[in-house]
Amino acid sequence: MRVETAELADVLVFVPSPFHDERGFFTRTFDVDIFEDAIGRKGSAASFLQDSQSRSARGVVRGMHGRSGRGEAKLVRCPNGAVFDVLVDIRRQSPTFGQKQAFRLDDKEFRHLYVPPGFLHGFQALTDTADVCYRIDRPHDPSEDIGVAFDDADLAIAWPEPVTAVSARDAAAASWKHLLESL
Numbered sequence: 001m002r003v004e005t006a007e008l009a010d011v012l013v014f015v016p017s018p019f020h021d022e023r024g025f026f027t028r029t030f031d032v033d034i035f036e037d038a039i040g041r042k043g044s045a046a047s048f049l050q051d052s053q054s055r056s057a058r059g060v061v062r063g064m065h066g067r068s069g070r071g072e073a074k075l076v077r078c079p080n081g082a083v084f085d086v087l088v089d090i091r092r093q094s095p096t097f098g099q100k101q102a103f104r105l106d107d108k109e110f111r112h113l114y115v116p117p118g119f120l121h122g123f124q125a126l127t128d129t130a131d132v133c134y135r136i137d138r139p140h141d142p143s144e145d146i147g148v149a150f151d152d153a154d155l156a157i158a159w160p161e162p163v164t165a166v167s168a169r170d171a172a173a174a175s176w177k178h179l180l181e182s183l
């Protein structure tokens with residue numbers, strides 16, 4: 001498994017080496033030693049407490065979601081289909097504060113993102129169905145949800161497909177300007 005850095009500070013991309021044969025494929029999706037070497041902290045893998053999966057139809061956007069307080073670290077991958085995944089750095093002290101980066105996550109290359117606390121995250125499904133699995137290092141607490149509208153003009157995320165559906169919460173999300181004032 002290869003580890004790549006990203007344009008955004010402290011984000012890592014794990015790129016596994018799937019094994020293909022006539023049965024299909026086998027791929028490792030997580031390796032504790034590789035993860036902890038890359039993060040530079042022994043024991044850090046054990047901090048992931050919750051594993052979740054969502055399924056989305058083509059064009060669906062989920063995001064842009066973040067977490068207040070000390071935030072949460074995430075491991076994000078797409079085990080079925082493909083998504084256009086977007087991160088925004090909302091850490092005031094970061095050299096890449098305010099910047100965004102998009103990644104293609106899919107069931108061909110199985111790229112796996114490590115997202116430290118202090119980011120907005122969202123994605124759009126690029127295939128008829130697209131699953132996203134993510135682990136987080138703190139139990140979900142909706143009272144700490146923060147968000148920015150996926151179509152905020154200042155954030156200007158170029159979603160590649162027409163947007164077919166979003167949740168009521170995402171449709172009513174605050175502006176990027178509003179979030180910046182609260183950080």
Ligand SMILES: Cc1cn([C@H]2C[C@H](O)[C@@H](COP(=O)(O)OP(=O)(O)O[C@H]3O[C@@H](C)C(=O)[C@@H](O)[C@H]3O)O2)c(=O)[nH]c1=O
Nearest residue numbers: 050052054062063064065066121122123134140167169
């Ligand atoms: C995120 C989450 C939701 N839920 C519940 C709340 C709600 O009833 C239902 C659907 O939740 P949402 O609409 O918030 O799901 P969704 O819009 O898919 O939210 C997710 O979006 C992506 C982009 C992320 O990065 C995730 O961290 C998460 O915020 O599931 C949990 O029980 N545990 C969880 O960890």
